[in-house]
Amino acid sequence: MTELKDWIAEFKTEKPELNDFVTKLEGFISDTGFNTAKFEKAVETGLQKKEEEVKKTFTTDAEN
Amino acid sequence: MLKIKKITIENFRGLRLPVTIDFVKNNKSTSALIYGRNGTGKSSIVDAWEWLHNFYIKNLNRDGVLLTDLPHKASGGINSYISVDFQHTSINSATATFNPKKITTPTITGEYNEFKALSTYPNYLRYTDLNDFICNKRQAARYEYIAKYFGLEKFSLLQDTLQTTLNKQTINLQNLQAAFVTSRNTINAITGLTIVDEATVVKFINTIAGKHKITAITTFKEAEIVKTALQKIVQKNPVTKELIEWQAFQKRQNQFYPITTAKANCIGLEKLFADLKQNEESIKQLILSSLYEQSIEVMPKLEDKSKCPVCDETFNGDLLQHITAKHNSLSALNKKKTEFDAKKSLLEKQFEGISRKIAAIEAESSSVVLAAFQTFFDDLTTINSTLPTLIATLKKQLKDLVTLTISSDTAIAKIDTIISNETASKKLVADKIAALSKDETTKTLAQDYTNISNIVDNFKSHSINKEKVAYLKSITDNLQIFFNSLTTYIQTEIQNTFTAISADVVDYFNVLENSNPDIKNPALKLITGKDKAVELEIEFVSEKITPAFKFLSESQVNSFGLAFFLAAVKRFNKDFKFFILDDVVNSFDSFKRPRVAQLIASRFSDFQVLMVTHDQIFFDTVQRNFSEWQRYKFTAWDYATGPKCKPSKNYLEEIQSYIDDDKPVTAGQTLGKYLEWILGILCENTKTPIPYRVENVYTLSDYYNPIAKRFREKLKLPNTQHKLFRLLDEFETGTIFRNYCVHWKNEANQFTTEEIDAIFEKWIEIEQIIFCTSCKSFVHYKNISSTNYVRCDCGTVNLLDQTHYTSTR
Numbered sequence: 001m002t003e004l005k006d007w008i009a010e011f012k013t014e015k016p017e018l019n020d021f022v023t024k025l026e027g028f029i030s031d032t033g034f035n036t037a038k039f040e041k042a043v044e045t046g047l048q049k050k051e052e053e054v055k056k057t058f059t060t061d062a063e064n
Numbered sequence: 065m066l067k068i069k070k071i072t073i074e075n076f077r078g079l080r081l082p083v084t085i086d087f088v089k090n091n092k093s094t095s096a097l098i099y100g101r102n103g104t105g106k107s108s109i110v111d112a113w114e115w116l117h118n119f120y121i122k123n124l125n126r127d128g129v130l131l132t133d134l135p136h137k138a139s140g141g142i143n144s145y146i147s148v149d150f151q152h153t154s155i156n157s158a159t160a161t162f163n164p165k166k167i168t169t170p171t172i173t174g175e176y177n178e179f180k181a182l183s184t185y186p187n188y189l190r191y192t193d194l195n196d197f198i199c200n201k202r203q204a205a206r207y208e209y210i211a212k213y214f215g216l217e218k219f220s221l222l223q224d225t226l227q228t229t230l231n232k233q234t235i236n237l238q239n240l241q242a243a244f245v246t247s248r249n250t251i252n253a254i255t256g257l258t259i260v261d262e263a264t265v266v267k268f269i270n271t272i273a274g275k276h277k278i279t280a281i282t283t284f285k286e287a288e289i290v291k292t293a294l295q296k297i298v299q300k301n302p303v304t305k306e307l308i309e310w311q312a313f314q315k316r317q318n319q320f321y322p323i324t325t326a327k328a329n330c331i332g333l334e335k336l337f338a339d340l341k342q343n344e345e346s347i348k349q350l351i352l353s354s355l356y357e358q359s360i361e362v363m364p365k366l367e368d369k370s371k372c373p374v375c376d377e378t379f380n381g382d383l384l385q386h387i388t389a390k391h392n393s394l395s396a397l398n399k400k401k402t403e404f405d406a407k408k409s410l411l412e413k414q415f416e417g418i419s420r421k422i423a424a425i426e427a428e429s430s431s432v433v434l435a436a437f438q439t440f441f442d443d444l445t446t447i448n449s450t451l452p453t454l455i456a457t458l459k460k461q462l463k464d465l466v467t468l469t470i471s472s473d474t475a476i477a478k479i480d481t482i483i484s485n486e487t488a489s490k491k492l493v494a495d496k497i498a499a500l501s502k503d504e505t506t507k508t509l510a511q512d513y514t515n516i517s518n519i520v521d522n523f524k525s526h527s528i529n530k531e532k533v534a535y536l537k538s539i540t541d542n543l544q545i546f547f548n549s550l551t552t553y554i555q556t557e558i559q560n561t562f563t564a565i566s567a568d569v570v571d572y573f574n575v576l577e578n579s580n581p582d583i584k585n586p587a588l589k590l591i592t593g594k595d596k597a598v599e600l601e602i603e604f605v606s607e608k609i610t611p612a613f614k615f616l617s618e619s620q621v622n623s624f625g626l627a628f629f630l631a632a633v634k635r636f637n638k639d640f641k642f643f644i645l646d647d648v649v650n651s652f653d654s655f656k657r658p659r660v661a662q663l664i665a666s667r668f669s670d671f672q673v674l675m676v677t678h679d680q681i682f683f684d685t686v687q688r689n690f691s692e693w694q695r696y697k698f699t700a701w702d703y704a705t706g707p708k709c710k711p712s713k714n715y716l717e718e719i720q721s722y723i724d725d726d727k728p729v730t731a732g733q734t735l736g737k738y739l740e741w742i743l744g745i746l747c748e749n750t751k752t753p754i755p756y757r758v759e760n761v762y763t764l765s766d767y768y769n770p771i772a773k774r775f776r777e778k779l780k781l782p783n784t785q786h787k788l789f790r791l792l793d794e795f796e797t798g799t800i801f802r803n804y805c806v807h808w809k810n811e812a813n814q815f816t817t818e819e820i821d822a823i824f825e826k827w828i829e830i831e832q833i834i835f836c837t838s839c840k841s842f843v844h845y846k847n848i849s850s851t852n853y854v855r856c857d858c859g860t861v862n863l864l865d866q867t868h869y870t871s872t873r
Contacts, residue, residue, distance in 0.1 A: 002557075004218045004219060004222065007219070007550075007553060011546065011549055014549075015545065015549075018542055018545065018546070021539075021542045021546075022546065025543075025546065029222060031118075031218055031221075032120075032221065033218075033221040033222050033224065033225035033226075034222055034225035034226050034229060035225075036225055036228055036229045036232075039229055040229070040232065040233075043233065043236075043536070043539060046535060046539075047532050047535060047536065050528070050531045050532050050535050051528050051531075051532065053531070054524075054527050054528045054531050055524075055528070057285065057527075058284070058285060058287075058288075058524055058527075059285075059288075
């Protein structure tokens with residue numbers, strides 16, 4: 001029987017361009033499924049980070 | 065090959081003292097059978113087996129049973145374990161012990177990992193699993209069942225949770241995209257262009273800056289400098305400042321209105337509340353309404369229609385009619401309660417909407433606006449002070465509400481006041497703006513400042529959302545690719561696996577359904593465009609029928625469910641041939657239950673089986689057919705010790721034991737019961753008509769004489785004598801058997817041990833030629849194309865075979 005982790009490894013080989021993404025995704029995958037809450041929190045943090053980055057571009061020079 | 069020697073469980077669920085199930089008998093590896101009424105702790109064994117494999121029990125988990133609830137309550141989580149001893153070259157045992165310090169990870173000992181490597185696929189089937197497959201109308205539920213037994217449960221679980229995540233993130237992305245489009249449209253409306261980029265925005269800002277002699281900027285980073293400079297000019301012009309404040313308030317005012325009155329809804333809800341509270345006792349009964357509803361749905365599917373599916377008590381009369389009447393009597397009240405809940409929910413949403421609108425307008429900072437609208441803002445404060453309490457009240461259940469007085473609340477009156485003032489308020493603001501806009505310079509300056517403020521804010525929002533959209537789109541796109549690939553894999557595996565086992569599925573289905581020639585070629589069809597939907601297709605009289613579930617009877621669907629499981633078990637776990645069936649025969653009509661035993665005998669003779677049942681007749685059938693199995697009876701259960709468990713004898717062993725103990729009356733009565741049962745099976749198998757007795761009381765002769773005659777008719781060949789005829793003659797010889805046939809139920813008629821023993825021995829001789837020990841079936845009669853067949857299911861025993869005949873010439 002193909003184990004889930006083996007399938008994921010195979011997927012990475014078939015889609016090398018998604019390697020980084022899947023490696024990150026693996027942190028949320030366990031035998032009981034996908035940790036939705038943890039993933040959502042991570043996405044929210046990522047979005048927040050993006051906002052902070054863009055906001056910096058509005059203010060840096062203005063403050064100077 | 066890995067073989068089980070014994071399973072020992074202690075302090076787990078309903079099992080307190082150690083319960084040991086042996087799988088060795090007379091130094092030979094064998095299977096085990098457990099009989100017990102409901103509540104005697106049988107299913108705890110299957111629970112423990114699942115826990116040994118997965119460290120959780122899915123169906124209990126679904127029902128809210130926590131991992132901490134798994135050990136027997138009295139054990140305090142100490143010494144709670146399942147241990148399996150094996151017969152194998154390198155695997156001696158595997159044990160999982162509950163770990164109170166880390167409940168998700170039991171302590172494993174022995175060669176656990178080696179055992180798990182050989183027992184990877186699900187090898188246990190409960191009645192509830194099969195029932196889910198049959199009764200669940202959701203296609204996704206059947207998909208999950210099939211995925212589970214095809215070893216794809218973890219994949220299916222991942223697919224399920226990924227789908228949820230994907231849906232949520234897609235909505236999240238859509239909201240961000242909508243916000244992005246709104247800011248883009250606002251910028252376009254200000255600039256009058258269709259392009260939104262830094263150069264366009266900077267150019268627009270510079271146009272305004274030029275008009276007011278403010279230094280031009282080169283990048284958006286400097287936009288705030290222009291805005292601040294313009295703000296200073298505005299501050300020096302009080303009329304413009306006021307105009308801007310009124311314009312900003314007008315915008316918020318237009319978003320605030322319209323507001324709908326809540327009074328009428330409140331009064332309507334209170335009236336319904338009063339009506340319902342008058343029937344307080346009936347309301348309590350509403351809890352029963354859903355139970356009645358489910359009972360009405362489930363009752364036609366039950367075999368015993370007199371036993372209440374809710375309380376398990378037997379009802380004298382038409383139970384379905386009784387429950388339907390009870391349900392109908394509550395339907396008017398139920399309707400009112402549904403209306404009340406709907407109104408309550410509507411009002412709750414309305415109040416929450418008003419709350420949000422107040423939050424958006426109440427933070428007014430302009431002193432001129434605050435002064436002109438003091439009453440309005442005071443009213444908002446009043447509404448805000450009680451609205452959360454009203455919302456909390458509406459969130460309560462009917463049973464938890466003692467009184468309901470919302471309509472008289474000050475907030476409701478204030479909401480109506482605000483509504484009635486809408487036109488006047490709007491006019492006041494419009495007049496103020498008109499009065500302040502008379503001077504063109506003032507008007508232009510206000511417009512320029514508003515435009516600068518709006519374009520700066522919206523371009524910031526536009527830039528942030530653009531990045532967020534790109535970030536989240538990349539995640540959802542990648543997640544979708546991963547999800548699609550996973551779905552394709554599962555679907556392909558399901559289809560491939562089904563193709564590989566379909567011959568076995570058909571074969572097992574035919575054994576269970578007694579070779580229905582019109583139903584064949586079951587196939588699985590995955591529904592295009594749906595990720596978790598699968599339908600069974602069947603060929604009926606050469607026509608493909610989809611979905612087969614609509615066409616097949618419930619019993620045939622049952623057979624498919626079991627055939628799927630067994631075919632998967634046979635295909636997987638090839639080095640560990642073992643499975644558990646927990647009460648699955650319960651789903652089958654009583655006449656089909658022996659076929660489950662025949663299926664196991666004929667197709668799974670190399671497997672070890674743990675069969676758990678609460679059906680006495682099935683237990684007798686399996687005991688009789690598999691005398692080499694270990695057999696246990698769970699006779700009772702108590703909290704302090706768990707099940708009372710004792711080895712069990714089958715009918716034949718029991719009769720022999722009574723004869724050996726010189727108890728002829730008990731031996732005779734047990735033999736009578738047994739003969740009644742077996743002769744009934746033979747009459748059915750050979751299509752033998754028996755005399756009809758209106759009083760429904762039959763003697764053994766009523767069964768025996770027609771069946772003996774039938775055998776003689778169907779096996780008769782010229783100039784020969786069949787071996788069975790001789791045995792039947794010997795069986796009937798003398799008056800003892802005839803007397804016994806009529807009087808075996810009457811304890812006053814004493815038979816000697818020798819007499820019972822003689823009858824018993826002769827019958828055993830007869831059974832030896834009419835019962836097949838391979839497929840565990842008695843011979844049956846069939847006429848196919850004018851040819852008679854008197855043979856067992858597998859054909860090993862064929863009574864028309866020449867070897868049974870001797871010449872009489």
